Amino acid sequence: MSAEPMGAEEFGELASSIRLAMNGVMDGKPDAVDTALAVLLAEGHLLIEDVPGVGKTMLARALARCIDGSVNRIQFTPDLLPADITGVSVYRQQLGTFEFTPGPIFAHIVIGDEINRASPKTQSALLECMEEGLVTVDGHTHALAAPFLVVATQNPIEMEGTYALPEAQRDRFMARISIGYPDAESEARMVRDREHGSPLERLAPVIDVTGLRRMIATVREIYVSPAVERYAVAIVQATREEPALRLGASPRATLQLVRAARARAAMDGRDFVLPDDIDALATTVLSHRMLLVPRAQHPDGRPARSVDEVVERIVAATTVPVPSAGG
Template sequence: MDDTRSDLAAVPGSMTPDEFHARAQAVLRSMESVIDGKRSALETALTVLLAEGHLLIEDVPGVGKTMLARAMARSVDCSVSRIQFTPDLLPADITGVSIYNQADRQFEFKPGPVFANIVIGDEINRASPKTQSALLESMEERQVTVDGRTYTLATPFIVVATQNPIEMEGTYPLPEAQRDRFMARISMGYPDAGAELEMVRSRDLVSPLDALRPVVTSHQLVAMIGTVRRVYASPAVEEYAVALAQATRRDPDLRLGASPRATLQLVRAAKARAALAGRDFVLPDDIDALVVPVFAHRVIGARRLSGGAANSSTAVADVLQRIAATTPVPLGSAAQS
């Protein structure tokens, strides 16, 4: 895999529905050869990739968070870099640094690992908030500013970050602004007995990642993203997404509701989900299926939730599911399809 590949085309094309489906299934099969029994998590990860978002994978150590990120990265022939977040990591270790060149007598910029199509941030919440903030500009604006100069990042650009629960030792909570940059958050969960037994038997001597090869080229990925961009979201569906976000800001069980950025990313993710389902239009069901992974890490629950655990993921998910179930879908022909 070429980690020095040049930037991809800024304006993606598109591909036929049959080719899109074939390529998407190839990526899913490739990831499933490494991560067994987690189809829903893999589909959400692929949805985020095709929607040009960033993915946060949160769970306890040892359940395959980094393995999922690496499996997705290896399934696509793009430039890939990995950052191991540690307490002593500095912002320049991520973005890059200007070094004085004695021969030319001028400063020369040395790009950091953020200059890649897919950036894997391992255990992102083990770094200090100052270091975490080094990703803010790159995740939102696809650019990096160092010493007053701005450098454009590769296209497409996606950060796949893993983190341990905040109650784990040696972790820093992600700031709200950082969490809001992630399109979706997923959890791996423990594998079932059968999948765990198969893992024990098959990985004794070799890692399945060693045999993984790209199944989608960089240009095919760009075309798939272009296909997703062209998926139609009716005004009624857009109104439904806005109504859900507005409801989170009024609900007494939430102290902080979803941001406008969350609404935008919910619709973008719904377009990717519709394309993966073989449709060129978004249904309210696509919105409902993604409201928890897109909203849950952005909102903050009231103190009374889950015995005072305001950020309990289960309690917040329950609130969001209730909001989705009780928010009426605006009338509209596409929404009723």
């Protein structure tokens, strides 16, 4: 995907327009909206995990509606097969040849609804797609659209009828977010606004695929100093040495943390990444990739309640780089 970066003013106006459109659908959830947009601009994939009914699919559909590109939705169920996602080769008797019929994965934005209701075998059909932007069927490789984004929703694994996502699958998602319940005021406004239809019906595209490619090219140009790079690496490496974790973050996690930080900096109107960008995104980008050891504890002996808590402690304990003449 080759595109010319755009100026800071144009980028800021488009980012604000997308935010405004999505916030009109997602009442009181600006942080979730900002993270979803950052993942899109950083060329990642987004996992939205929460209990049913809080707007996971609504957020995914709102992001998709803002982009004037191809969008497909896959409803993950226990009987879904890998070929139902990637496509199949169909034999054409008249021609005596096989013809590839693309599956729903061939779109700019793919919404995977309740991804953890499908079996691990079916989930694995996404591995090549999400990492390489390719699909291989019957020995032939097909390129996916560019840009390409998977927005998957899942219910907590304690819910009935769910499978835990394999580690390799989780690691391919740049970020995981939770929507959470709205506050009372936002929920009351939602009731009023949706008496006469869904706000999604009024949501019009804000940007076309060409414009999105230029925004992504702009994010790629954001400067990351060597000191900030080392800071991101130090945080990720600390997760591999943390005794409360039996699985730390991968090198892929480091790359995605820095890419997400670039997008956050651009959305804030800066052409350089700050340590604050790394801090703000560390938990969202890293925690879903890691696993606690049984009965994990803090150094002071207190039990560790969640991976998020461990990541927050690691970030707080990592030395923040200070500006210097050498960068």
